[in-house]
Amino acid sequence: MASNKSGYSDVLIGLQYGDEGKAKIVDALAPNYDIVARFNGGVNAGHTIVTNRGTLALRQVPSAVEYPQCSLYIGSGCVVSPAELVKEIAAISAAGFDISARLKISPHATLVLPHHIILDRMHGGELGTTGNGIGPAYADRAFRLRDGLLTNIKIEELLVRPEEVVSIAKSHLDLVAKSSDELENLGKELIQGLQDSIEFLISFIAPSRDYLVEKLTAGAKVLFEGAQSYMLDVVHGDVPYVTSSHTGVSAAYVGGDAPPSFHRHAFGIVKLVMSRVGRGPFPSEFGGEVSNQYCTLEGGKTHTRDYEKKNFNPEDLMKSGEAFKVGQALRMFSGEYGTGSGRPRRIGMLDLAQLRAAVLANGINSLFLTKCDCLREFSMTPNKQIPIVTHYEADSKLVVKFYPAFDSVLEVSGGFEKLPVGLKEIISDIEEISAAQVMGVGVGPHRNQLIMKTSL
Ligand code: IMP
Numbered sequence: 001m002a003s004n005k006s007g008y009s010d011v012l013i014g015l016q017y018g019d020e021g022k023a024k025i026v027d028a029l030a031p032n033y034d035i036v037a038r039f040n041g042g043v044n045a046g047h048t049i050v051t052n053r054g055t056l057a058l059r060q061v062p063s064a065v066e067y068p069q070c071s072l073y074i075g076s077g078c079v080v081s082p083a084e085l086v087k088e089i090a091a092i093s094a095a096g097f098d099i100s101a102r103l104k105i106s107p108h109a110t111l112v113l114p115h116h117i118i119l120d121r122m123h124g125g126e127l128g129t130t131g132n133g134i135g136p137a138y139a140d141r142a143f144r145l146r147d148g149l150l151t152n153i154k155i156e157e158l159l160v161r162p163e164e165v166v167s168i169a170k171s172h173l174d175l176v177a178k179s180s181d182e183l184e185n186l187g188k189e190l191i192q193g194l195q196d197s198i199e200f201l202i203s204f205i206a207p208s209r210d211y212l213v214e215k216l217t218a219g220a221k222v223l224f225e226g227a228q229s230y231m232l233d234v235v236h237g238d239v240p241y242v243t244s245s246h247t248g249v250s251a252a253y254v255g256g257d258a259p260p261s262f263h264r265h266a267f268g269i270v271k272l273v274m275s276r277v278g279r280g281p282f283p284s285e286f287g288g289e290v291s292n293q294y295c296t297l298e299g300g301k302t303h304t305r306d307y308e309k310k311n312f313n314p315e316d317l318m319k320s321g322e323a324f325k326v327g328q329a330l331r332m333f334s335g336e337y338g339t340g341s342g343r344p345r346r347i348g349m350l351d352l353a354q355l356r357a358a359v360l361a362n363g364i365n366s367l368f369l370t371k372c373d374c375l376r377e378f379s380m381t382p383n384k385q386i387p388i389v390t391h392y393e394a395d396s397k398l399v400v401k402f403y404p405a406f407d408s409v410l411e412v413s414g415g416f417e418k419l420p421v422g423l424k425e426i427i428s429d430i431e432e433i434s435a436a437q438v439m440g441v442g443v444g445p446h447r448n449q450l451i452m453k454t455s456l
Contacts, residue, residue: 007034007215008264009222011252014229015358017276019336019345020269021370021442023047023063026225028440028447029267030064034220037073037212038062039256040245041227042112042137043081044130046339050446053096057339060085062225065097072099073212073222076108077245077255079137080155081117083193086200104206106257107156111165112137114190115172118183125299127241128278130341138234138244147175159205162198169194212257222262224252229269230358231276241280249362265456268364268436270355272426273374275336275345283398284348284389287324291346294324300343308332308344318380326381334374349400350426351389352433359434366439366454367430372410372423373443379407386422390433401429410443416453427453 012029014020027049030036038060047058051066060080064070074080092099116133124131140151149171157165170191178184208214216222226247231237233247246254253260276282278296285291294303308328317329327347330336336345358364378386385402392398406420419427419441427438441451 006219007217007221007262009216009224009252009256009258009262010265010267011224011226011249011263012267012269013226013247013249013362015231015268015270015355015362015364015367016229016274017231017282018229019046019275019277019339020229020271022225022229022269023049023058024370024442024445024447025267025269025368025440025450026063026223027066028450029223030067030070032221033064033070033223035071035073035212035215035222036062036064037075037222037224037252037256038227039075039077039224039252039254040247041243042079042134043084043132044134044243045227047227048339051095051097056092056095058092059088059339061088061092061099061103064223065092065099068102070102071215072103073206073257074103074105074109075212075256076106076209077251078106079110079112079134079141079245080105081112081132082158082197082201083190084132086197089200100203103204104211105155105201105204106209106211107154107159107205108209108257109155110137110141111153111155111157111194113140113153113169113172114187114194115169115176116140117190118173118176118178118187121183121186122179126279128280128296128299130278130338135244155201155205158198159202162202165198166191166195209257213259216258216262222258224256226252230362231354236361238281241278249364265366266362266364267366267368267439268359268362269368269370270350270430271370272350272372273330273334274348274350275331276348277338277341277343277345282346282348283354283392283396284351285346286327286330286348287322290324291327294328295344295346300338300341303344304342305335305337305344314377315380318377319382321382330374330377333377334371349387349389351398352430353389353391355430356434359436364434364436366456367434367436368440368442368450369427369430369438370442372441373449375405375423375426376407376410378405381405386426388426388429390429412443412449412451416441416451419451
């Protein structure tokens, strides 16, 4: 049927367990869009971008901060941590990017309240959550009303009845029995933080729930930026070891405040050395359960970046060729520690069976591969080969294929053709097994370190 739409929306999501380098790709694609929008998650996301003025860690604000022509939108599917958002906007401003006129928040986005954070800190350890109150906030959104108290406070309430919001937040907090003095004090600080953020945040609330639809109808090109990633989806991921929002492509058209009739293209981001932070299944993990235990010990507070740097030499670990040590070395070489929490990420082989399923479920059209340069470290292993899972046997046993390692530095100037043979073979298998085309190949942390193989 003919439509009068003139703009369109594309969706970009991570296809693994998060931290695939989505922000870098969003940042590279942003010049093609008028608006970059978030549709899920909150401060649990950690998106790092390398700008000309240094590294910026973004958590709630969409990644395109560096492009003045690009507006930024936080959709109704997001949960907003008020004091953290104020701090993030200040950090972005200190880095030289003024987003005050460019950032809009859906009036229907849900506020993360102090008691959500307290509850997450008391009960989230079992799952290995980020402790930011995200799960309790989404649960309360669905709860709607408890004992006469609203449990879903939309951000627009800050505009309409700010004092009541603070009083509801206090009442919820009082009802939670805190397990320590530390949490008791944290609760008080969080209430103060909420109070102090209100005036500043109300200037960012979008004028209406139809803000994005109106922009799209008027011709805007929108890129939806997923947070977390498909394997952490609250329903389709490895439940219960998942986040509490929907993370797939379709979720952009629920939490992003635009109808799917504007959808054009879906991008999936794939990290060639996989990682997972927190608990849960990770079939291709180097060192399996030993690595899981090591990385998640005491909620990930033990084996930090500094600890590993002080105690291990990554080259020696790599040369040993032992699975757990190889994973540890790759974590150290490529700085795989949580952006927000600093937790060591569990490291694994690229899993093409998992990728194939994620591409199929999300209708992914094009792939961007990240951290291809990290595969270079495999040239230090005794067999000088890169292991990749191609499929699972009937009994769930992983089938691993070995590709020739390379020790050359990957240069953007050489283009796709000059990439090492082993890497091109991997890319060809990725395309064949996943049935999606590779559009870009990331060869370093900066957005310029991206080799385009195809274009839209
Ligand atoms: P929550 O989202 O804080 O409730 O945490 C639930 C699970 O999702 C934990 O295993 C987290 O480590 C994981 N998680 C949440 N956000 C991210 C992210 O941005 N990257 C990777 N993992 C995440």
